[in-house]
Amino acid sequence: MAEGKEIKEQVVGNVPFGKINSILEGKLERGEAERRNVVRKVEENNNQVITGGGKRFRVALPYIMARGLDLDYSDEELVEAFLPIEMAHGLSLVMDDMIDEDKKRRGMKTPHERLKQEGYTEKQAESLVTLDVMQILSRAERAPFELDFLTRDQQIEITEAIGEGITRLTRGQELDVAGENSMEEGFQEKISYSGKEFSYEVFYRDVVEGKTSPLFEAGPRILEIISEEDLENLQQYTKNLAKAFQIRDDILDISAGEEEISVSERPEEDGIGKDRYSDISEGTMTLPINYAFQLMEEDGWKDMESYVEELVDSENYLGSVDDFFEVYGDRREFLESVMEKDSPESYELQIAGKIIESTGALEKANEEALSYADSAVENLDNSEIEGEYEELLEDMAYFAATRSK
Numbered sequence: 001m002a003e004g005k006e007i008k009e010q011v012v013g014n015v016p017f018g019k020i021n022s023i024l025e026g027k028l029e030r031g032e033a034e035r036r037n038v039v040r041k042v043e044e045n046n047n048q049v050i051t052g053g054g055k056r057f058r059v060a061l062p063y064i065m066a067r068g069l070d071l072d073y074s075d076e077e078l079v080e081a082f083l084p085i086e087m088a089h090g091l092s093l094v095m096d097d098m099i100d101e102d103k104k105r106r107g108m109k110t111p112h113e114r115l116k117q118e119g120y121t122e123k124q125a126e127s128l129v130t131l132d133v134m135q136i137l138s139r140a141e142r143a144p145f146e147l148d149f150l151t152r153d154q155q156i157e158i159t160e161a162i163g164e165g166i167t168r169l170t171r172g173q174e175l176d177v178a179g180e181n182s183m184e185e186g187f188q189e190k191i192s193y194s195g196k197e198f199s200y201e202v203f204y205r206d207v208v209e210g211k212t213s214p215l216f217e218a219g220p221r222i223l224e225i226i227s228e229e230d231l232e233n234l235q236q237y238t239k240n241l242a243k244a245f246q247i248r249d250d251i252l253d254i255s256a257g258e259e260e261i262s263v264s265e266r267p268e269e270d271g272i273g274k275d276r277y278s279d280i281s282e283g284t285m286t287l288p289i290n291y292a293f294q295l296m297e298e299d300g301w302k303d304m305e306s307y308v309e310e311l312v313d314s315e316n317y318l319g320s321v322d323d324f325f326e327v328y329g330d331r332r333e334f335l336e337s338v339m340e341k342d343s344p345e346s347y348e349l350q351i352a353g354k355i356i357e358s359t360g361a362l363e364k365a366n367e368e369a370l371s372y373a374d375s376a377v378e379n380l381d382n383s384e385i386e387g388e389y390e391e392l393l394e395d396m397a398y399f400a401a402t403r404s405k
Contacts, residue, residue, distance in 0.1 A: 057245070058085045061396065062219030065234055068389030071227055077149050081226060084140040084162050085218045091133045091140075092169050092215070098129055099173065100282050137166060154225050161221045165214040172210020175203070176284070191285075200290040208246045209239070216242040229384075237379035237393070244372035244401035250286035251362050251369070252404075253279045254353050277349040280356075283339045287368065291361035296332050301325070307354060311347040331355045366401075373401035 059082045066078050073081075096102075097110040104110060109117070115125035144150065144158040191203045198206070220234040254277065279286050301308065309321045328334040338344045338352045356362065376397040380390055 056086060057396070057400070058089050058215050058219060059083060061216070061238060061241075061393070062223050064389055064392055064396075065220065065223055065231075065385060066227075068385035068387075068393070069223070069227060069229070071223075073149070073226070077147070080147055081144070081150070081158070081222055082219055084143045084158075085165070085215050085222075087140040087143075088137060088162060088166055088169070088218075089215045091136055092166075092173075092211075094129060094133055096173065096211075098126060100278065100284075102278055141166075150226065157225045158222050161218055161225070165218045168210055168214035172207055172212070172214070175207045175210055200285055201287070204285070204287050204290065205243070208243050212246040213239050213242040216245075231383070233379045233383040234385075237376045237383070237397070240372045240376035240379060241397050241400050244369045244376065244397065247287055247365055247369040247372070248401055248403060250279060250288050251365055253277065253286070254288060254356055255362055277353050280339060280349055280352045281344055288361045288365040289339075289356060291364045292335070292356040292359045293332065295359040295361055295364070296335075296355075301331060304331070304351075304354060304358060308351055311350055331358070369401040370398075373397040 059079065062082050062085075063078050066073065071078075093105060094111055097105055098112045102110055103113050112122075112125045112129050115128060116122060120128065141159050141162050144155045144162075147155065150158070191198050191200060216238040217235055220231050220238055223229075223234065224231045278284075279289065305325075308324070312321050312324050328337065335352050335355050338348045341348070344352070377394050380393055380397075383390075385393065
């Protein structure tokens with residue numbers, strides 16, 4: 001039997017390693033060029049969500065707080081300190097839209113939808129978008145180390161604060177998906193998660209604290225780091241503002257725009273720039289929808305017959321209006337049915353939205369949003385911020401709870 005050295009010589013003498021290496025290098029070079037082209041396209045799509053609009057609340061709030069605290073930093077330094085929060089927020093929207101299969105965001109097609117239109121399969125689009133999101137998030141977490149005006153300890157603490165916010169976002173998204181899955185068996189009084197049962201109100205607030213609050217709270221946390229002060233009241237302010245903000249967002253999903261408009265092509269100027277009734281379509285149990293189920297009486301269609309008849313006739317419902325009312329004996333049965341569907345029809349979503357409005361659920365949710373804004377203002381009263389900056393932060397809390405866009 002040949003020894004190791006002899007075997008190696010025989011292999012080297014018989015296998016064209018030079019050709020293997022040259023072909024491999026050529027393929028890698030071509031692959032790298034193709035990869036750069038794809039990566040550039042994916043980055044452009046994702047970056048458009050980050051830079052393509054939005055309220056910039058997560059940068060504006062801590063900036064105003066910093067000015068109210070009279071911190072000795074330039075505008076550029078403050079913006080650079082808070083900007084990773086906005087980057088993380090934009091990327092969370094990219095992932096949220098992909099998980100929820102939303103087709104529009106801020107009036108534009110979502111990144112995964114654009115890739116699918118260019119010929120990529122759904123799995124390819126999701127993989128490419130996710131990979132780029134992770135790379136940009138990594139850059140966001142490293143960004144504080146480029147800020148020379150901070151000490152090394154401050155750079156590390158800010159990076160940890162951003163990382164903690166991203167971790168909480170992931171947990172919130174898991175809860176959100178669990179809430180959507182809960183509607184598969186119709187409306188239930190409680191929801192089960194991780195072996196425990198929660199009321200929908202408690203569960204919803206946990207989702208908000210996971211999905212919406214973390215990056216709002218990251219601003220004051222960074223302020224604490226760069227000011228070396230305890231800013232617990234400002235942390236509570238942003239937490240309450242985030243809850244008001246999310247409840248209002250869920251209200252707008254149903255009520256934005258006075259006139260009847262297209263379900264799938266709602267213009268950006270009429271509301272929040274994404275598909276209307278997306279929460280109903282995805283079976284997401286938001287606070288307004290939960291309240292609708294709670295407030296709904298077993299009273300048939302409660303003066304909605306003429307509205308339903310008009311929509312059913314105009315949408316070529318497969319059957320007569322009488323058949324429709326026979327199939328769906330009351331509003332609750334219809335709303336549950338629509339939320340359990342994978343792809344509800346346009347007229348079904350409009351009827352479902354009208355049902356929710358008819359129960360008074362939006363008014364009840366609005367009251368709760370305003371109560372959180374009130375709590376945020378109370379937090380400000382106990383903070384170190386006074387004068388014009390306190391008034392501006394108060395206005396922003398009520399804007400979050402009452403905005404029409």
